[in-house]
Structures are given as structure tokens and as C-alpha cells.
Amino acid sequence: MSNENIFSTVDADIAEQIATRRGALRRFGLAAAAVSVPVAFAASARAAFAQDGGAMPKQVVDVLKFALTLERLENTFYEQALGTDGLIPADTREIFETIQSHESEHVEFLEEQLGDEAGKSPQFDFTAGGMFTPFEKYEQFLLLSQAFEDTGQRAYRGQAPNLAESPDVLTAALTIHSVEARHAARVRRLRELSGWIPQSQPGAPKAVQPVYEGMGQTKKYGVNVPQVSTVNARQVTEAFDEPLTKQEVLAIVKPFLKS
Amino acid sequence: MTDPALVRPLRRRVFLQVCGTAAAGVVIAACGDDEDEGAATTATTPEQADVTLDFSQVAGVLNYAYALEQLEAAFYTQARETVAKPTETEYGRVIDALKGHEIAHREFFKEVLGDDAVGALEVNFSEVDFDDQKNVLEVASTFENLGVGAYNGAAKFLARMGKDAAVPLMAAGDIVSVEARHASVINDLVGKSFAPEAFDDALEPAAVLEAAAPFLKTTVRVINA
Incomplete structure (x- = not known):
């Protein structure tokens, strides 16, 4: 071609x-x-919709704006971390350079789609009012990185129903969604966790527990998978990532937004 | 999302009889007799003749996912047999986990498809050296990255079907990110980038089936895609 x-x-x-x-x-x-x-x-998604004789549906605009907020949060987080001398050890720096470059491309893509609707990036406070010290302690940085990536994946997944009437936008969002999952898995492994989300989160700090709200169910769309197969509850809950609602996601990121 | 009532209307509205119905999402070259159909349990699912998946039907798209999950589950089941103590190495832990996840996916699709499920596909792993962990991981990397692209690419077909496909679309969405997590882990173990691009592929079904074909004795084709 x-x-x-x-x-x-x-x-x-x-x-x-x-x-x-x-x-x-x-x-x-x-x-x-x-x-x-x-x-x-x-x-341009806007141009595509305009060709069909209409503006981008408000529902789609809302999803893209929501996604842009999350991507800006992630991108800014990694930019600041990578710019902090001595925070990220040399042997894992490449991982976060890769992730940051992806988040930056996601931001750029969404800004391009949204045009004027993109607005300005919010200001972030990654200490969440003093709760975290991610740019002083590498472990804290990893914890928040994992939380943001798992949240990002579950957030995109949660918005899929709102894009179902715009299959092309849905496809674009999904190609980002799976990359967030790849990031999450890599960061989780740096924390000596499994790449996938387990049935429960023993030892997870209270502040990140809402990231994993609603996981751990074995019944999927009416199918109680352990009952119809040889796999157990742990395997089934790992095998399905469930969505977070917009409200759940906003509650998670709100402490990191400067008012 | 997990209302038990979902599965029945799902079957009624969305999943059609495989054999003997003009509108079926799957066209099977040779339909099994009644006895075979009735015996479609995990252990005794009849082997499947050539399969044609009709992507204008929800059942066709879901059987596509079912076929890919069958392939992955069969692969990790065989790989797992070479691991004596799965908790002792990362290789063992990962293979064991992936086997469980892919079987969960396979059995989920089999259950929601019910009578519309294609039979057991015959796999071909003759080129895989299951005693060579690197070789197993290379093939796993192919499968997992292909799976991500396959689900990403299949979504638009379900989305175009509107309400009838809303639930299957959500289920596929819950699974694709797990495939992506697998791809991240396996790529890393085999020395590839965990996330090679900022945007993953969304692959057309024909391309996915072409890539999967060397690992399948059963011929799987797609129409209306």
C-alpha cells in the first residue's frame, strides 16, 4: 500500500x-x-464525523476528554519521575522511558482528536496532599505507577459501552486500552507481583484499594466459570479484567488533581 | 454486569443454532449427528471439521474467540506437562497461570455459545519443542500478541451489530486486557519489548487466522469480515 x-x-x-x-x-x-x-x-475523528454530516457525538467527546485527563496524569507523572535525579534505578529506566513515550503519544492523539475541546491540562499533585512521596521514594513511585496503569486499563474498558455506536473510535480506544494493560503488567512485575490482577490484594495500601474494586468475582455475565470448567476461582478472577466506572476512576484520581 | 439473567436472553437473542438454521453464525462443513451434539462436554467435545465463521453474526465472532482460546489453552496445557514444580521458577509460574486463564476463557465462550459452539479444533504443535523453554515462550509470544490484535480487531464487528452484541462486546473487553498482560510478561521473558508500540494492533480476522493456521489442523475460515 x-x-x-x-x-x-x-x-x-x-x-x-x-x-x-x-x-x-x-x-x-x-x-x-x-x-x-x-x-x-x-x-481526525471530528473530520470523519463531519463528513457523515454531524459533529462528534457528545458521548464520544466525553469519553475522549476523560481519557485525555488520565493520559495527561500518567504522562506528567512519568515526565516528573524521569526528570528526578536518582529516583529511577538505571536498570529499570528504559521501562519507564518506554511507558512515558507511549503516554505522550496517547495524549497527542487524543488532543488531536478533540481539537479545541481538549482544553488545558489540569495541574497535578502526585503527593495527593502529602499522602505519597513518589519522587522521593522509588517504592512509592512504583506503587502509584501500578495504580495509574491498572486504573487506566480498567477505565478504558469501562468506557467501551459508550463508544459502541462509534466502532472506529472504539477500535482506537481499544488499541490504547491493551497497551495500558501491557504497562500495568510490566510495572506489577517490578513490584514482584503477577502481571495480572489477582483475586484479592493482600497488603495493598488502603489508598490504592479502590483501583481493584469489583475484581474477584467468579460469575461472568451469568456464567459461573468455576462451575462449568476445571479452573478454580483464583484462575477465573485473574482471567477477566472488569471495568471501572467513570465515577470510580474520578474518585481514584481526584486526590492527584490540584483543585 | 454479572446479572445471572443475562446469559439466557443472550442465548435466545444472539446465539443461533449451528446446524440446520439458515441464519447461523457458523457454517460447519460437516455437522455432527445428534449424539455428538449432545455429548459436547469439556471432556468429550467432538472434533471439528472445517469451520467457516460468519462475522455478520454474533456467534461467528464469538466462535472466533472460542477458537483462539482453544488454541492457546491446548498450547499451555501441553507446555505445562513439562513443568514438574510450577511454583519454583518464573517460567513454571507463568505457564501454569496462563494455562488456567486460557482454559477459563475457553470454557466461558463454550458456555455462552451453548449449542452454537464449534467443536474441538484439532491443533498442530509438531513444530514446537516443548522441552525448549525459549521455543515455548517464542510461540507463546506469537499467540498472546496475536490474541490482543484479534480481540482489538473483532470489536468493531460486534459494535456494528448494536444491542444484540453489547454483552459479548463487554466480555471480549474483559478478556483482551488479560491477553495484553500475558503478552507483556511473555515478551519480556523472551527478550522482546513488553509494549512495542504506543498503539497495539487491531487485526483483521483473516490475517489472524492466517497467522494461526500453521498451528491448526482444522481449517478455520472467515466470511463477511
Whole structure:
């Protein structure tokens, strides 16, 4: 597939913008034969909706704005951590550079989709009013990193129903959702935990427990999986990540937002 | 989300008879006789002839997930047999956990599909050296990253079906992130990046089935995708 073909359907200015952006092709899967996110969406979800004769539905805008807040929180968190001398040991620095670069791309993508609706980034207080010292103690940094990544994954998952009527936006959100899960798994392992979320969180500080609210159920959509299979309750609860509602997520991140 | 009442309407509205119904989401080249159909339990699921998955039907998309989970579950079941004490090494812990997760996924889809579930696919792991942990992890990496792309790419088909596919879409969403967690762990163990890109792939079903084909004796095709 040549670039000419890829971009022939979109506005020339936007196409040029995309073509000059690092990783833009890979980002939208255009380098691979299997393309799911149409180029119209790659250029701008707003433009795509406008072509169909309407504005981006408010429900979609709300999801993207919500996602942008979380991505800005994550990106700012890692930027500050990576900029703090002596915080992150040399042997794990690459992991967080990778994660930060992804969060930065997510922010950029969502800002591009939202245009003026993106607004300015909120200010963050990663001490949550003095509860944490993530930029002084590496263990605290890891704890919050895990909490933010697991929250991010469950938050995107929770918004999927709100994107069901916009399959292309849903697909784009899912391709971010699974990356948040990859991040979460990597950070969890740095804390000597399993990559997946276990049935219960023994020893988890109270402040991060809401991140894991609602996990630990063995009945999935009416199917009590341990009853119909050889697997046990622990295995089943690990095997399914359940969503967090917007309200649950906002309650988790609120202490980190400067009022 | 876990209202027990969900599964029955789900079956009634969404899952159609596999054999003998024009609108079925799955077209099976050779439908089993009644005895085989009735015997479709975990232990005695009949082996499946060639399968065609109709992506215009919810059952077709869910059988796609069921097929991939069958493949993964069979792979880790075999890999697990070479691990004597799974708690003693990270390899053992991971293989043991993944076996459990993939069986949970497989049995979940089998249960929600009910009579619409395809039979047991025949796998082909003749090229895998299960005594070579690195080889097992390489293949696992292929499966897990493929699984992530497969679920991400299948979502739009369910989304386009509207309300009838709302519940299956949510279930797939609960599973894809676990596949992504697996991919992260396995990639890391095998020396690849845990998250190679800021945006994961969303793969078309035909591409996924092509990648999976060397590991399947049963031919799985897709239509209307």
C-alpha cells in the first residue's frame, strides 16, 4: 500500500501533517496489511464525523476528554519521575522511558482528536496532599505507577459501552486500552507481583484499594466459570479484567488533581 | 454486569443454532449427528471439521474467540506437562497461570455459545519443542500478541451489530486486557519489548487466522469480515 493510496481519501493538509509525524503510520496500523482504524479516523475523528454530516457525538467527546485527563496524569507523572535525579534505578529506566513515550503519544492523539475541546491540562499533585512521596521514594513511585496503569486499563474498558455506536473510535480506544494493560503488567512485575490482577490484594495500601474494586468475582455475565470448567476461582478472577466506572476512576484520581 | 439473567436472553437473542438454521453464525462443513451434539462436554467435545465463521453474526465472532482460546489453552496445557514444580521458577509460574486463564476463557465462550459452539479444533504443535523453554515462550509470544490484535480487531464487528452484541462486546473487553498482560510478561521473558508500540494492533480476522493456521489442523475460515 503506497502512501498516495493511503492518503488519497483525506484532506491534503491533514495527510501532510500525518505523513510527517513520527510513527504515525505504524500508530494506525497502516504499515501492516491488517488495517482496522480507517484513515479518516486516523486524520481526525471530528473530520470523519463531519463528513457523515454531524459533529462528534457528545458521548464520544466525553469519553475522549476523560481519557485525555488520565493520559495527561500518567504522562506528567512519568515526565516528573524521569526528570528526578536518582529516583529511577538505571536498570529499570528504559521501562519507564518506554511507558512515558507511549503516554505522550496517547495524549497527542487524543488532543488531536478533540481539537479545541481538549482544553488545558489540569495541574497535578502526585503527593495527593502529602499522602505519597513518589519522587522521593522509588517504592512509592512504583506503587502509584501500578495504580495509574491498572486504573487506566480498567477505565478504558469501562468506557467501551459508550463508544459502541462509534466502532472506529472504539477500535482506537481499544488499541490504547491493551497497551495500558501491557504497562500495568510490566510495572506489577517490578513490584514482584503477577502481571495480572489477582483475586484479592493482600497488603495493598488502603489508598490504592479502590483501583481493584469489583475484581474477584467468579460469575461472568451469568456464567459461573468455576462451575462449568476445571479452573478454580483464583484462575477465573485473574482471567477477566472488569471495568471501572467513570465515577470510580474520578474518585481514584481526584486526590492527584490540584483543585 | 454479572446479572445471572443475562446469559439466557443472550442465548435466545444472539446465539443461533449451528446446524440446520439458515441464519447461523457458523457454517460447519460437516455437522455432527445428534449424539455428538449432545455429548459436547469439556471432556468429550467432538472434533471439528472445517469451520467457516460468519462475522455478520454474533456467534461467528464469538466462535472466533472460542477458537483462539482453544488454541492457546491446548498450547499451555501441553507446555505445562513439562513443568514438574510450577511454583519454583518464573517460567513454571507463568505457564501454569496462563494455562488456567486460557482454559477459563475457553470454557466461558463454550458456555455462552451453548449449542452454537464449534467443536474441538484439532491443533498442530509438531513444530514446537516443548522441552525448549525459549521455543515455548517464542510461540507463546506469537499467540498472546496475536490474541490482543484479534480481540482489538473483532470489536468493531460486534459494535456494528448494536444491542444484540453489547454483552459479548463487554466480555471480549474483559478478556483482551488479560491477553495484553500475558503478552507483556511473555515478551519480556523472551527478550522482546513488553509494549512495542504506543498503539497495539487491531487485526483483521483473516490475517489472524492466517497467522494461526500453521498451528491448526482444522481449517478455520472467515466470511463477511
